Amino acid sequence: MYDQALKQNKDSMIQSLQELIKIKSVREPAKGDMPFGEGIQKSLEYILALGEKMGFKTKNIDNYAGYIEFGEGKEMIGVLCHLDVVPEGDNWTFNPYGGEISEGKLYGRGTLDNKGPAIASLYAMKTLKDSGFIPKKRIRLILGTNEESGSACIKHYLSKEEKPSVAFSPDADFPVIHGEMGIIVFDLERTFEDADPDGGIEILSLKGGNAPNMVPDYAEAKLLETKPIKEIVEAYNATRNAHIDYTKEGEYTILKSHGISAHGSTPEKGVNAISQLVGLLDLIDIQIGDQSNFIRFLANHIGMDTDGKNMGVGLDDAYNALVLNLGMIDLDQNSGKVTINIRYPITLKELKIKLGIDNTVRGTYIEMKNWKCAPPLFFPPSHPLVETLMNVYREKTGDIDSKPITIGGGTYARSMPNAVAFGALFPGAVDTMHQKDEYIVIDDLYKMTDIFTLAIKKLSE
Numbered sequence: 212m213y214d215q216a217l218k219q220n221k222d223s224m225i226q227s228l229q230e231l232i233k234i235k236s237v238r239e240p241a242k243g244d245m246p247f248g249e250g251i252q253k254s255l256e257y258i259l260a261l262g263e264k265m266g267f268k269t270k271n272i273d274n275y276a277g278y279i280e281f282g283e284g285k286e287m288i289g290v291l292c293h294l295d296v297v298p299e300g301d302n303w304t305f306n307p308y309g310g311e312i313s314e315g316k317l318y319g320r321g322t323l324d325n326k327g328p329a330i331a332s333l334y335a336m337k338t339l340k341d342s343g344f345i346p347k348k349r350i351r352l353i354l355g356t357n358e359e360s361g362s363a364c365i366k367h368y369l370s371k372e373e374k375p376s377v378a379f380s381p382d383a384d385f386p387v388i389h390g391e392m393g394i395i396v397f398d399l400e401r402t403f404e405d406a407d408p409d410g411g412i413e414i415l416s417l418k419g420g421n422a423p424n425m426v427p428d429y430a431e432a433k434l435l436e437t438k439p440i441k442e443i444v445e446a447y448n449a450t451r452n453a454h455i456d457y458t459k460e461g462e463y464t465i466l467k468s469h470g471i472s473a474h475g476s477t478p479e480k481g482v483n484a485i486s487q488l489v490g491l492l493d494l495i496d497i498q499i500g501d502q503s504n505f506i507r508f509l510a511n512h513i514g515m516d517t518d519g520k521n522m523g524v525g526l527d528d529a530y531n532a533l534v535l536n537l538g539m540i541d542l543d544q545n546s547g548k549v550t551i552n553i554r555y556p557i558t559l560k561e562l563k564i565k566l567g568i569d570n571t572v573r574g575t576y577i578e579m580k581n582w583k584c585a586p587p588l589f590f591p592p593s594h595p596l597v598e599t600l601m602n603v604y605r606e607k608t609g610d611i612d613s614k615p616i617t618i619g620g621g622t623y624a625r626s627m628p629n630a631v632a633f634g635a636l637f638p639g640a641v642d643t644m645h646q647k648d649e650y651i652v653i654d655d656l657y658k659m660t661d662i663f664t665l666a667i668k669k670l671s672e
């Protein structure tokens with residue numbers, strides 16, 4: 212019923228996306244009443260003006276967020292997108308803010324994440340309006356401007372504006388993501404008071420990792436080698452398939468551990484450079500004391516495992532199993548601290564994880580600190596929102612066997628109540644988000660617009 216309108220809008224949709232890509236909306240320091248700087252401000256003004264020109268009601272919420280609304284009704288259906296982008300980085304073949312088209316792809320920072328899907332959502336609303344569709348519920352495209360650095364935009368929106376009765380956010384993958392695991396970040400810390408001058412090897416420092424949610428690909432230890440360990444390092448590398456370089460710096464020994472980076476939601480895909488190094492230190496004759504106890508604790512209770520079992524949290528449910536990532540370490544002769552990132556199954560409670568870890572550290576003098584938790588997002592597969600979106604997806608793609616998915620990562624949907632992530636990356640498509648030469652396949656842009664049009668129609672009938 213809306214195919215004709217969809218076709219007619221194709222060219223102007225591409226043009227709008229190109230114009231939006233040309234606005235460099237990277238976060239800058241606040242300026243006057245622009246909390247995230249001028250570029251982001253311009254991108255918000257651009258899309259709100261576009262929505263207004265299409266005949267929709269628009270509102271700017273204190274330059275933190277904005278919305279474009281279609282139709283009347285008591286209930287409101289939300290579509291959540293963001294306009295800010297991450298910095299372009301280096302080595303682009305195309306102008307990152309040029310909106311160039313080459314071989315069926317539109318290039319530029321934000322084409323996928325998230326300006327393309329935002330424009331597709333807006334044109335889905337326009338398509339319905341042009342075809343004469345009258346929704347029974349209001350459809351509100353909510354545009355955040357700070358997803359890439361904390362989602363303060365949506366916090367502000369929620370403090371001032373209505374929350375949707377249901378919503379989808381096309382800032383991840385197709386099909387529907389009906390579950391996002393809980394995310395916990397915390398530190399394990401211990402101060403070192405006792406050390407036994409027993410002639411053991413002294414660990415002067417041990418450092419590694421940049422972020423809790425990344426598998427560290429590098430860690431380094433500085434030692435005073437009171438007995439030779441070079442052969443142990445070589446044997447460890449050979450038998451454990453590890454990669455630790457043994458080097459000397461004057462009287463000190465430096466051990467450089469090389470791992471493989473991966474995202475903290477999939478630590479099993481990486482090789483943890485910290486754990487690799489801790490595993491080696493556990494094998495050598497280090498000076499006995501509080502520090503060695505801390506290192507042996509890490510070796511015994513984390514080691515190279517990512518399932519949390521030895522930490523007392525080897526938990527799972529019908530959807531997922533818990534994963535644990537040792538993200539950072541900072542240790543010297545006075546104290547040691549590690550930062551751990553856990554993703555826990557969507558149907559479990561935070562307290563269960565806390566109790567498990569509490570049990571494991573009890574009596575070790577190791578303290579749990581800076582505990583932060585983002586609870587899971589979970590909609591049963593039978594929830595009407597999930598069912599409606601899945602049916603639309605199956606109908607439009609012909610992929611009738613596809614099922615809603617759960618992930619360990621956190622999406623923008625988490626910032627808004629009653630929301631799930633839906634799109635916009637198709638299964639098997641190349642994910643260029645946050646990378647050089649980010650692009651959107653133009654056919655995919657049309658396809659997602661078609662999907663969003665039907666999804667909005669079904670949700671608002």
Ligand SMILES: [Zn+2]
Nearest residue numbers: 324325358382
């Ligand atoms: Zn995004």
